[in-house]
Amino acid sequence: MLAYIIRRIMQSVLVLFVVGLVAFSMFRFVGDPIENMLGQERTTEDVVRLRADLGLDQPFPVQYWRFLENAAQGNFGLSYRQGRPVADILIERAPATLELALVSGTLAMVLGIGLGVLTAIRRDGWLANTIMTASLIGVSLPTFLIGILLIYVFSVELGWLPSFGRGETVMLGQWSTGFLTKSGLMSLVLPSITLGLYQMTLIMRLVRSEMLEVLRTDYIRFARARGLGERAVYFRHALVNTMVPVITIIGLQLGSIIAFAIITETVFQWPGVGLLFINAVQFVDIPVMAAYLMLISVLFVGINLIVDLLYFLIDPRLRTSKAGAH
């Protein structure tokens, strides 16, 4: 058990290392930050000086090593665009993304599971068919289009909901929250629907097919034969067994929600880390890009690690096969 965990953690560190290397080598193709940092009236001399100051004149391995050295000490350097420490900016921006991810994740889970069960139980009803057809739209429309459509209908035509930003936020220590003001909550509605729609349809379709699978098994038939009520059969017996693979998927999708927030945040000018990353790419703000990519890869690697370890704990077959192999 312990050996397995240590091996998995070692693998995760290696993955991070490689992600850093790939990300870092890609930055050279994004462009040159120097032009963006100096005004129109700069001289050739300024360019040379700034390049040397930023260490951009060093060979690639040296630059990467420096980055690793600093990152290991938790120092991600300064944003070229804002001239402030990257760590500060990330801390400032993270709450917006996490709150948005939380709301859209909850929305996707509650609606996804609810509608999934509904469409499984009433599999031939008109309502279920309508929902299944509608869910195709959620899967096939690109995020930015959904966002623009929602803005068009609910902001421009109806004037009900704000089209951009977070509204008024309240500071709770280091954390800026939009949950405590009316405008903050209103601002959350459209972006979280946009971000959560795809995940919702995914969860719904997954729950439905798993549920149909489970409902065909013998123990459900026995439960019915014992004279248990509909509700007990569906919710106590069927749903619980449906949830095992669904929870795995939900866990993995959590990472995607945070990573996919980039497009939604750009459409709604949502001041989170996704928008920060897009701005950084346009400006070639290397320190911010590097920190963001590392953060996202830590997130994914961490989630994968936890899911793997949970499987290891849940599924006894894994353990015996491992023991048998030695």
Add this chain to the structure above:
Amino acid sequence: MKLKSLLLTSVFYAGAVCSAEAETLKWARAGDALTLDPHAQNEGPTITLGRQIMEPLVDRDMKGGLVPGLATEWRPSESDPNVWTFTLRDGVKFHDGADFDSEDVVFSINRAMTEKSNYREVLASVAEVRATGPYRVEIVTKGPNPIMPNNLTNLLIMDKGWAEANDAVDVQDYEGGESTYAAKNANGTGPYKVVSREPDVKTVLERFDGYWGLGQFPLQVTRIEASPIQNPATRVAALLSGEVDFIQDVPVQDLSRVDGSEGLDVRKAPQNRVIFFGMNQGDADLANDNVDGRNPLSDVRVRQAMNMAINREAIQKIVMRGQSEPAGVALPPFVNGWTAELDKVPATDIAAAKALMEEAGYGDGFSIKLDCPNDRYINDEAICQASVGMFAQIGINVNLDAKPKAQHFPLINNLESDFYMLGWGVPTYDSEYIFNFLVHSKGEAYGSWNSTRYSNAELDKAIEALASETNIAARNESIGAIWDQVQEDVLYLPIHHQVLNWGMKSHVDAIVDPEDSPKFKYFAFK
């Protein structure tokens, strides 16, 4: 605090819907200011926000004309041609109540001349700044400089005492990576003071009740809420839904939509920015063409043919939907040196162009790569695409390579492009600025954006002499002569002057500033 201001604004709204004496203006543009430090970043949105809060000695109004700012008068000294004398405005207060005097001016200009400042080049001709009285300042230049005041219009003045007290004496050091107090706070003499600032999210300004210009300017905007909205569709939606009152950078495809909406207007004006193509005409052979051992662009007849091949009217009508001014010279209108004669658009004449190509020995044409940005100028990539077809008509097979500005500009500056698009604005409103950067041979002090490899020693001499020619008539004559030479040599292929589009609620009374930099003290409400 926030609740209180909300209540106040709603009271204002309730009481002042039509006869607006005082109102909040919600303003959105694509990007946010990078910093509040006035000397750290010489960049459009940064200057625009900064100048609501701080002021220069010599200002510009919304038409681009020079007007008194913190200086009431300026003139070259009679005894010494190398000295400009500025008389400062008396009785001006900073937002924190400190008095403004010559000490602050000397401090600010010296600060802007330090190595970390992005204004060093603008002040390259300054040798020394000295206070000769509490309200008199002398700027000593290295040789006479007839247009010194034009170089000061974006140079904002800080309070010396405030900077010293808050450890902001040094310009924000992007490279060394310190974040100074001045990056997020400011104390100026300007019409608006900072209430709160969250970079990239929201900046709130309020009218300064101690402003020296109360009663001289409309100043009807009492509170400004500035939010960047990067996505053009979202920005337009925010205006259509009434969440913001004023947006810059309206995309051309949405103009009719905004203009046709009840209670919204689009206001237009030519921008101080010209778009043109540059060509490598100095090298013996090009890296990015299919002609060996010769450089087709070094032949003036080829450049003339290319100039005739571009159908500027078609670009204006189809690519820009009418939102541009076709140009005959790479010089924005209203800049000193511009004449209607120079800017006369060359007639599109394919037959004559083909004849010239034939004469130059390129009757069969040639291929060349065109480098173009896709995120810098209005419809930049589409302009290049349209030009590809136009050049094809005279046998020039253009391979278009469009990329983000962060990759495009380095190509130009590292002399890796043979044929490229570039745009240029002239903050000093004088031709000398363009000559220094775009016409003079590329070298240490001059020609840093001239990647045409064009080098004309006589022209260089004439350009360098402009800086110290104090006889205005002679200077203008020399400027005219330089332009004639540039046009004759077809140094650049001008395309058009950009047109600015601002969208706003109809009751906002403002004209469009040619530098895309709104000055809110001039805004009123109908």
